[in-house]
Amino acid sequence: MREEKLEKLLNELADATAEPVPPHLAEDIKHQIPQQLSPHRGGLDTVNIIVDLRISKLTAAAAIIVTMVLFANFFGGQSPADGGIYQNGKLLVKYCLGGILADRSNVLAAKSRYEYLAQTGKDVMYYGDSVDPRDSNAVLIQWKLSDGGYRVVFGDLREEIVSAEELIRLQARMLQKKAK
Amino acid sequence: MEYSDSSDKSEQRCSSLAARLRAGNRAAAVELVDIYYEQIYVFFRRLGHSCQVSEDLTQESFLAAWQHIGQLRSGKTLNSWMYRIAGNVSKLYWRGHKDSKAVSIEGFDVPDGSEPECDKTGNSEQVGRLKNAVAGLPIKLRQAVVLHYMQHLTIAEAAEAAGVGQGTFKSRLNRALKTLRGRIISEDGELL
Numbered sequence: 001m002r003e004e005k006l007e008k009l010l011n012e013l014a015d016a017t018a019e020p021v022p023p024h025l026a027e028d029i030k031h032q033i034p035q036q037l038s039p040h041r042g043g044l045d046t047v048n049i050i051v052d053l054r055i056s057k058l059t060a061a062a063a064i065i066v067t068m069v070l071f072a073n074f075f076g077g078q079s080p081a082d083g084g085i086y087q088n089g090k091l092l093v094k095y096c097l098g099g100i101l102a103d104r105s106n107v108l109a110a111k112s113r114y115e116y117l118a119q120t121g122k123d124v125m126y127y128g129d130s131v132d133p134r135d136s137n138a139v140l141i142q143w144k145l146s147d148g149g150y151r152v153v154f155g156d157l158r159e160e161i162v163s164a165e166e167l168i169r170l171q172a173r174m175l176q177k178k179a180k
Numbered sequence: 181m182e183y184s185d186s187s188d189k190s191e192q193r194c195s196s197l198a199a200r201l202r203a204g205n206r207a208a209a210v211e212l213v214d215i216y217y218e219q220i221y222v223f224f225r226r227l228g229h230s231c232q233v234s235e236d237l238t239q240e241s242f243l244a245a246w247q248h249i250g251q252l253r254s255g256k257t258l259n260s261w262m263y264r265i266a267g268n269v270s271k272l273y274w275r276g277h278k279d280s281k282a283v284s285i286e287g288f289d290v291p292d293g294s295e296p297e298c299d300k301t302g303n304s305e306q307v308g309r310l311k312n313a314v315a316g317l318p319i320k321l322r323q324a325v326v327l328h329y330m331q332h333l334t335i336a337e338a339a340e341a342a343g344v345g346q347g348t349f350k351s352r353l354n355r356a357l358k359t360l361r362g363r364i365i366s367e368d369g370e371l372l
Contacts, residue, residue, distance in 0.1 A: 003357070005358060006360060006364075007329065008331035009306055009307060009310050010314075010325065010330065010365075012307050012327060012329075013307050013310050013314065014226075014330035014332075015310070015332065016311070017222070017225065018222055018228050019222065019225060021217065021218045021221045021222070022221075022231075025215065025221060025229055025235055025239075026213055027237060028239060029213045029238070029242045030210055032239065032243060032246075033209045033210065033213070033242075033246065034246055035206070036204060037201070037204040037206060037209055037249055037250075038204055038250075047268065138358060
């Protein structure tokens with residue numbers, strides 16, 4: 001009985017507190033309706049990511065290559081050391097960039113690869129800091145293969161497997177060029 | 181039978197409205213405003229916000245609704261969705277204005293110029309006491325009472341609007357009623 005009376009009183013209180021709404025309120029709210037309502041603007045299942053990222057072409061190229069190398073590594077297929085996606089990345093960078101930018105981007109790409117190879121425990125050497133980036137025959141990185149040969153990445157990101165003697169010859173050529 | 185028909189029509193209307201809102205239809209947004217702006221404004225007033233604050237919070241609620249339109253699942257949840265947004269807007273306001281609690285109780289007055297229905301039935305004293313008792317409830321309990329008894333949401337809708345399970349909501353409601361009974365009970369044990 002008490003329960004019912006209290007509920008009845010609450011209903012009466014609801015009537016007593018139903019007051020007129022400011023007349024302009026509806027119009028004010030309607031004016032604020034966006035021209036385009038997008039169901040994906042927010043929600044538990046959506047995340048708004050707005051990034052105004054300004055980076056140089058060189059950095060962008062390096063980021064693209066590192067991403068590709070990582071993708072190649074994570075998703076199997078071809079090993080980063082074997083080329084494949086890496087080569088595609090190289091072509092993409094060459095396509096996107098031109099001239100000296102492309103040469104420098106090659107050095108950056110080689111450096112990214114060197115860091116990756118070093119992390120994987122390979123006995124790898126990097127010469128990118130001391131070579132002329134425009135020299136397509138300069139050795140950027142080299143590492144020893146299990147069969148005794150060496151894989152060499154040149155300034156134009158071309159790769160070759162060379163013997164120890166051939167590698168010495170290439171390095172000597174680099175030193176001569178530097179001395180000049 | 182007639183009730184069932186009108187209920188079906190209302191459900192269909194809500195489903196259609198929700199579908200159009202999800203599709204980004206601006207006319208549906210206007211319709212939503214027409215349906216809810218009064219309810220939401222009065223909801224804020226009943227929660228204890230002043231007229232000006234209630235006005236601002238009503239506008240904020242609709243702005244939040246446009247931003248979270250992707251969360252609207254179906255017409256059945258339209259009511260609770262709208263009240264949940266309003267409840268969150270109110271909660272945020274109180275979080276940022278902790279000193280405004282006293283004002284909110286004063287703001288819970290019967291509006292000037294409109295004689296309450298209760299006066300006609302001679303219950304004004306009881307309703308007046310109840311008004312003060314409701315205004316003195318903790319926010320969560322007050323919200324439960326307002327949603328269910330004053331905004332007339334079903335237990336399921338009100339629980340969803342409050343962001344809790346039905347069991348929790350019923351428990352809050354029981355605690356609120358118990359507190360109210362304790363505050364408005366007379367010396368001889370009768371409700372005043």
